[in-house]
Amino acid sequence: MGKPVTSNPTDLQKFIDKFEPEKFKMMADGIEIRGISNIHRTINEAKLLIDRLKLNLTIVHRAEMMSCRAFEVTTAPAA
Numbered sequence: 001m002g003k004p005v006t007s008n009p010t011d012l013q014k015f016i017d018k019f020e021p022e023k024f025k026m027m028a029d030g031i032e033i034r035g036i037s038n039i040h041r042t043i044n045e046a047k048l049l050i051d052r053l054k055l056n057l058t059i060v061h062r063a064e065m066m067s068c069r070a071f072e073v074t075t076a077p078a079a
Helices: 011-019 039-053 063-068
Strands: 024-027 030-033 057-060 071-075
Touching: 011 030, 011 039, 011 057, 011 071, 039 057, 039 071
Parallel strands: none
Antiparallel strands: 024 030, 030 071, 057 071
């Protein structure tokens, strides 16, 4: 017999489902969200959602990401 299939979405999938980014690229340890018109507001909204849902995720934003108006949401390192 095979293993039963269960629906246990990861924290990253929960974030994608709730945040509903228009443009994103999957990466090895998270996603890159691109094409944001108001980057600061969107990053704050993402942080609030992560806190509210108590997801094990973190926001990464570097200066070179400003040119494509992007930020990353990655799995938080283990404490």
